[in-house]
Amino acid sequence: MNNQLIEKVIKTNNGSCPDFVFANPLLDRNIASALSKSFVQMFTTSRQTSSIHNNLRHTVLNNVRKICKIEPENHLKIREDTIDILSQCYVENIEETTENTQSLEKQLDDFLTRRMSGFNCTPKIDLAPNPEIVQALLNLNFSHTEVLMKNVLNWSVDDKTLNILKYLWTSKLEKENIYDDLSVKIKSEIEKDLLHLIHLIITDSRTDISHIFDDSMKHLVSKCSISNHCFQLCCGIMNNLFITTNFHPRIQSFIEIFLNNVKLGCTKPTISLLYPTHLSQIVLLLDIDINKLSGITKSKYVDVVINYLHDLSDKSENDLIMLLCHFHQWFEIYLASKNCK
Structure with a gap:
């Protein structure tokens, strides 16, 4: 089927057609799903008054009948190992893309891309495999995604690769550390989602923030609980918005x-390991219920932590604001120590 016919079938029954991404549009699961739903609706819904619909319906039925013959004309006989052969062929194609990579250059490129992710750096080395081959592998339920993802930092992001990256982002991958690199590549999508949600909660006071975390934020929180890069990216975006809006109380909430939801799902020994290295030590100190400490112990503990916070204030006011927002029990204590100086 050509693009025009696919679009016509989908629009005839659904009203809206997803954007065509691939040269073969049916590689896109959204297109394939919309088309299959349209077929079902076309076959089950009677519209005798529409000659266009009936003609289209008869054409599709005739083609389905041809396909369903025991030995259709020009039909390729499928062996049991055909899927394995296709997968192997596609994997070899992907490996050929990367086999001539100079490892030292690539390692440096990967390091800089991760460290400078906040600046939307474009990698110098482009090892993006053919996106249509990657999508074909995914459609074959290819299980070894690390083969596909080992060079994801070096993918150039266009409509086709972004479509694949977003699909992988919502999938349950075998290796959790892959989400670190994925979050770098889809940073703009994460930013867009967070900006939309935060705009909603500050413009509509009726919006239940807790409900957002049961629905829209559920998937993102699960990724932040296992991915340092994703967690730090989200924290940076939220902190900038918190400061820009003059510490809006609903953003603080x-x-x-x-943070509470991330803690519940955190797979690391302590949530401090999700923070940047230079903050993990102080987070470990902040993340404690000081009301459970006895009088003298509590006083000495608070003094140590406050000294750390004063040092952090001199180095990075943004980091200080972020931590006081994350661990709000320390805000009044820190403010009181500033007033005593």
Whole structure:
């Protein structure tokens, strides 16, 4: 089927057709799903008054009948190992793309891409495999995604690759550390989602923030619980918005609920390991219920932590604001120590 016919079938029954991404549009699962739903609706819904619909319906039925013959004309006989052969062929094609990579250059490129992710750096080395081959592998339920993802930092992001990256982002991958690199590549999509949600909660006071974390934020929180890069990216976006809006109380509530949900799903020994290295030590100190400490112990503990916070204030005011927002019990204590100086 050509693009025009696919679009016509989908629009005849659904009203809207997803954008065509691949040269073979049926590689896109959204297109394939919309088309199959349209076929079902076409076959089950009677519209005798529409000659266009009936003609289209008869044409499709005739083609389905031809396909369903025991020995259709020009039909390729499928062996049991055909899927394995296709997968092997596609994997070899992907490996050929990367086999001539100079490892030292690539390692440096990967390091800089991760460290400078906040600046939307474009990698110098482009090892993006053919996106249509990657999508074909995914459609074959290819299980070894690490083969596809080992050079994801070096993919150039266009409509086709972004479509694949977003699909992989919502999938359950075998290796959790892959989400670190994925979050770098789809940074703009994560930013867009967070900006939309935060705009919603500050413009509509009726919006239940807790409900957002049961629905829209559920998937993102699960990724932040296992991915340092994703967690730090989200924290940076939320902190910038918190400061820009002059410490809007509903954003503060949003951040607090976000952190509590991340803690619940955190797969690391302590949540401090999700923070940047230079903050992990102080986070470990902040993440404690000081009300459970006895009088003298509590006083000495608070003094140590406050000294760390004062040092952090001199180095990075943004980091200080972020941590006081994340661990709100320390805000009044820190403010009181500033007033005593």
